[in-house]
Amino acid sequence: MDDIMYLVTGATGIIGRPLVDALLSEGAEIRAVTRSPASATFPAGVKAVAPEAIRSALQGVRGLFVHPRAAKDDTDKLLRLAAEEGVQKLVVMSAINVDDDPDHQPSRFNGDRNAEVERAVTESGLPWVAVRPSSFAMNALGMWRGQLALGDTVRSPYGGFAEAVIHERDVAEVIARALVDDSLLGRRIPITGPEALRLDAMVPIIGEAIGRPLRFQEVPAEMAAQGMIRNGLDERFVQALMARYRREMERPATVTAEIETILGRPARTFTTWVGDHAGAWS
Numbered sequence: 001m002d003d004i005m006y007l008v009t010g011a012t013g014i015i016g017r018p019l020v021d022a023l024l025s026e027g028a029e030i031r032a033v034t035r036s037p038a039s040a041t042f043p044a045g046v047k048a049v050a051p052e053a054i055r056s057a058l059q060g061v062r063g064l065f066v067h068p069r070a071a072k073d074d075t076d077k078l079l080r081l082a083a084e085e086g087v088q089k090l091v092v093m094s095a096i097n098v099d100d101d102p103d104h105q106p107s108r109f110n111g112d113r114n115a116e117v118e119r120a121v122t123e124s125g126l127p128w129v130a131v132r133p134s135s136f137a138m139n140a141l142g143m144w145r146g147q148l149a150l151g152d153t154v155r156s157p158y159g160g161f162a163e164a165v166i167h168e169r170d171v172a173e174v175i176a177r178a179l180v181d182d183s184l185l186g187r188r189i190p191i192t193g194p195e196a197l198r199l200d201a202m203v204p205i206i207g208e209a210i211g212r213p214l215r216f217q218e219v220p221a222e223m224a225a226q227g228m229i230r231n232g233l234d235e236r237f238v239q240a241l242m243a244r245y246r247r248e249m250e251r252p253a254t255v256t257a258e259i260e261t262i263l264g265r266p267a268r269t270f271t272t273w274v275g276d277h278a279g280a281w282s
Contacts, residue, residue, distance in 0.1 A: 010067030159200030
């Protein structure tokens with residue numbers, strides 16, 4: 001595999017950076033697209049390239065990872081250039097809820113266009129794989145780190161809401177496998193963490209990892225929403241998120257075994273994720 005080249009868009013992000021590492025472990029050569037190639041710090045075997053140099057970066061590339069946020073406004077151009085330069089495979093990341101009503105996808109109010117980017121890839125005429133992860137465990141930092149800087153109580157609505165959050169390294173490793181393994185071509189693959197956890201059960205797991213006796217306190221949804229909006233979150237996103245919690249409270253959470261099937265090992269647990277990020281809470 002030493003001569004096989006892959007191109008990663010969004011290469012310095014939450015998924016792109018561990019994807020670079022996962023591909024390196026497969027023995028691949030990598031071109032990594034970043035807006036700041038001069039200051040990027042990648043391991044040996046990785047060439048940082050600017051978005052403006054995308055055509056030349058695609059030359060000789062076997063597989064292209066299409067990150068929906070990185071490619072969003074330029075997806076059609078990226079895919080056209082990929083076809084012209086002879087790229088053999090596309091792997092796109094979207095989301096496990098990508099087929100839901102757009103109004104039921106909170107991330108769309110933050111500008112995500114998972115459905116549009118995935119559709120462009122699957123209709124491009126090039127061989128493809130679509131990886132559809134559940135919510136990232138990383139979202140817990142955005143939700144609760146600010147509160148834990150002020151005390152040991154997390155205040156949130158809908159403590160009984162449960163989902164199988166996923167470790168970003170698992171997402172990256174599935175994407176890497178999809179890039180190198182042609183047996184996954186043509187599949188839309190929903191991937192999740194190994195178990196569904198309630199919000200009020202996640203907080204003590206964090207506490208154990210960081211050595212603090214944390215507790216969860218449920219608060220009314222409207223009070224929580226007002227606080228999130230005051231802290232700068234888009235009101236439409238916040239309302240859509242609260243609606244999702246309310247709508248899905250009584251539904252069984254989706255849990256798939258695709259990570260174990262594809263990677264030959266179980267998905268990483270939320271406990272593992274918290275341990276990997278224990279220093280991020282201080």
